[in-house]
Amino acid sequence: MIRLLLILGMGFLYLPLVVLVGGSFNAARLAGAWGGFTWHWYAQVIADPRMRDAAFLSLQVAIVSACLSTLLGGIAGHALARNRAWFSSGFAGLLAAPLVLPDLLIGFAFVLLFVILGVPRGSGTIIAAHATIGMAYVAVVVQARLAAGGTQLEDAARDLGCTAWGAMMRITVPLAAPALVSGWLLAFTVSLDDLVVASFVSGPGATTLPMLMFSSLRLGATPALAAVGTLLLCALLVLLAGAVSLRKHLRL
Amino acid sequence: MSFGRPWLAWLWLLGFVAAPLVMLGVVALSVPADGIPPFRPAVSMEGLEGLADPLFLDGLIGSLRISLTTSMLCLLIGYPMTLGIVRSKRPAFWLGLLLVPFWSGFLMRLTAWTLLLRELNVLHTELAMQIGMVSCYLPFLILPLQSRMAAADPLLAQAAADLGASPFRVFLHITLPHSLPGVVAGVVLVFVPVMGEYVIPELLGDPGAQTFGRMIWDAFFSERDWPLAASLSLALLVILVPPALLLRRR
Numbered sequence: 136m137i138r139l140l141l142i143l144g145m146g147f148l149y150l151p152l153v154v155l156v157g158g159s160f161n162a163a164r165l166a167g168a169w170g171g172f173t174w175h176w177y178a179q180v181i182a183d184p185r186m187r188d189a190a191f192l193s194l195q196v197a198i199v200s201a202c203l204s205t206l207l208g209g210i211a212g213h214a215l216a217r218n219r220a221w222f223s224s225g226f227a228g229l230l231a232a233p234l235v236l237p238d239l240l241i242g243f244a245f246v247l248l249f250v251i252l253g254v255p256r257g258s259g260t261i262i263a264a265h266a267t268i269g270m271a272y273v274a275v276v277v278q279a280r281l282a283a284g285g286t287q288l289e290d291a292a293r294d295l296g297c298t299a300w301g302a303m304m305r306i307t308v309p310l311a312a313p314a315l316v317s318g319w320l321l322a323f324t325v326s327l328d329d330l331v332v333a334s335f336v337s338g339p340g341a342t343t344l345p346m347l348m349f350s351s352l353r354l355g356a357t358p359a360l361a362a363v364g365t366l367l368l369c370a371l372l373v374l375l376a377g378a379v380s381l382r383k384h385l386r387l
Numbered sequence: 388m389s390f391g392r393p394w395l396a397w398l399w400l401l402g403f404v405a406a407p408l409v410m411l412g413v414v415a416l417s418v419p420a421d422g423i424p425p426f427r428p429a430v431s432m433e434g435l436e437g438l439a440d441p442l443f444l445d446g447l448i449g450s451l452r453i454s455l456t457t458s459m460l461c462l463l464i465g466y467p468m469t470l471g472i473v474r475s476k477r478p479a480f481w482l483g484l485l486l487v488p489f490w491s492g493f494l495m496r497l498t499a500w501t502l503l504l505r506e507l508n509v510l511h512t513e514l515a516m517q518i519g520m521v522s523c524y525l526p527f528l529i530l531p532l533q534s535r536m537a538a539a540d541p542l543l544a545q546a547a548a549d550l551g552a553s554p555f556r557v558f559l560h561i562t563l564p565h566s567l568p569g570v571v572a573g574v575v576l577v578f579v580p581v582m583g584e585y586v587i588p589e590l591l592g593d594p595g596a597q598t599f600g601r602m603i604w605d606a607f608f609s610e611r612d613w614p615l616a617a618s619l620s621l622a623l624l625v626i627l628v629p630p631a632l633l634l635r636r637r
Contacts, residue, residue: 141471141481144464144525148488151499151522158502165506207396214393224635229400232408235576235631237583239600240620243607244407247414247617250424267403270396328492330586335607345494352494352590356501364495371490 152368158361176362185347186363193344196258196333197326200265204322205315207266208273212314213307215274216281234271241268242335249336256338264336265329269322273314276321280314281307313382320378324371411624414617426613434614438622442597447622450582450599457520458528458577462570464521465528470562472529473536482533489526496522497590504591516592520581527580528573535569536562575630583623599623 159177163170180186211230233241245264249256288310292302308315330345337346344363351360415434417426437443472481488496500519504510539562547557585600592598599619606616 137467137471137474140467141475144468144471145481145484147464148485148522148525151496151503152488152491154503155495155499158499207399210393211396211400214396226397226400229404231631231634232404235579235634236627237580237600237623239583239585239603240411240623240627241407243603243616243620244411245403246607247410247613248403248407251410251413263403267399270399274396324490324492328494330494345492348494348498349586349590352498352501356498356505360498361502364498368491368495371492372487375486375490 155361155364155368158358159365161358164358176358177366179359180362180366185342186344189342189344189347192258192341193327196261196265196343197323200262200269200326201319201323203262203266204269204273205319208270208318208322209277209311209315211270212274212277212318213281213311215278217286230271230274232271233268234275238268238329238331239335242332245332246335256336257341258337260336260338261333261341261343264332265322265326268329268332269318269325272321272325273318276314276318277311280311284310316378316382320374323374327367327371408624411617411620414613415621417614417617419612419614424613425611431614434612434618435621437612437615437618443602443619443622446597446599446602447626449597453516453520453584453588453598454578454581456517457524457581458574460517460521461525461528461577462574465525465532465573466566466570468525469529469532469536469566472533478533478537485526485529489530493523493586497587501590510591511593513593513596516588516596519587519591520584523587524577524581527576531572531576532566532569535572536566539565571633575633579627579631582627 160172160174161170162173162175211226215227215230242264245260245267246256249260254260288306289302292306293299297305328345329343330349333343334346334349337343344367348360348363351357413428414426416430416432418429418431418433419425420427472478472485475481497519500515500522501510504515504518509515543565544557544561547561548554552560583600583603584598585604588596588598588601589604603616603619603623606612606619
């Protein structure tokens with residue numbers, strides 16, 4: 136009984152993915168009928184310069200912001216796991232805010248800051264916003280990993296004459312490495328999928344792929360949009376599989 | 388630039404989380420103006436008075452209803468699913484299966500739902516929006532609930548069963564109470580973001596239905612009344628902080 140419910144629930148979660156992939160290869164314009172197999176929509180998407188530009192920008196933003204997130208989130212996660220005195224609950228609260236609060240609130244608050252400071256809006260502001268959101272994800276993963284380990288290894292390294300920097304590079308970073316990899320990936324995915332925050336903080340000329348998809352979706356879903364979605368899905372799955380095999384390979 | 392420099396993270400959070408939230412307050416007190424930026428710093432109640440508008444109450448009630456419905460639907464569907472995952476012989480397999488829809492973005496799923504629901508002639512209805520909401524937010528309920536349930540000691544349930552409790556009694560007295568913190572965390576993780584959801588009501592929902600997210604988005608992008616948008620955001624923030632605080636670990 137419970138098993139049946141689980142299978143039904145999974146079916147419900149997978150249904151849109153099946154429709155997405157199926158719709159992208161369907162020669163008929165409508166999702167209700169199968170008009171034969173076609174690559175047409177993919178060719179149309181790849182030939183569209185607006186799509187290419189948006190995809191390139193999204194990729195750029197996702198890569199840079201995921202790296203920033205990993206650096207900042209690694210620091211924050213380490214600080215939380217080691218419970219430094221002056222890192223009060225306020226620090227944890229600020230860190231978690233972008234994770235829990237609606238992205239609409241976060242995006243709007245960001246744009247007000249940029250406008251008041253007079254920062255020109257564009258890909259740079261999207262990167263800063265995404266880095267802040269991704270940082271929270273990385274910190275959660277890193278904190279969980281480091282808190283499980285305890286400080287004995289770092290303390291031993293220091294006792295044996297390692298410098299603080301050496302202990303960090305040889306002990307802490309390798310210990311946190313799997314969490315840093317998953318964290319980077321999470322931050323990358325969150326950035327690639329974000330529509331709302333990017334819409335607020337972006338300026339004229341900086342249109343990310345989700346922004347472009349959303350403005351087309353408002354006019355109605357098309358098989359071409361399904362093709363974009365399928366390409367994105369494939370990219371994310373390849374990345375997910377890559378991360379899993381990397382972790383296995385490095386025995387992290 | 389290292390793990391040993393916590394002040395870097397601290398500064399970033401002050402600059403990019405605390406400061407923007409303070410700006411919400413500053414702009415809420417400003418007055419709208421023509422120009423860039425479309426507000427003039429002041430201490431005015433004009434924006435906050437927008438909250439007295441009956442439209443605001445409509446949006447508030449609409450969003451509360453949607454958030455409650457979505458979190459209850461997710462709980463109703465997600466709880467048995469989680470139980471199924473935890474009790475199955477291969478929980479790792481099912482969790483792995485759950486990761487794919489979790490990792491695939493909202494927009495991809497919404498594209499598919501738009502295609503499908505249009506064929507079924509229910510696009511732009513309350514039903515379509517609820518389907519989209521549950522489909523997007525269900526994993527957010529299952530994941531914290533699963534980690535809580537998986538941490539429970541199976542010996543307790545085993546002992547109760549050995550002492551003659553029926554499976555139903557075991558569930559009622561052992562499994563359910565133990566999973567409650569996971570239920571709270573999962574429900575909050577669905578309820579809070581759905582309160583500010585803009586994209587799903589816009590793409591799948593009834594165009595006439597007011598929600599908080601839509602009011603803020605329209606005030607910002609269409610009406611360019613930033614003080615009003617900031618006042619609405621502050622109201623939303625005040626509503627969401629108490630449930631969000633439930634997530635703090637004790």
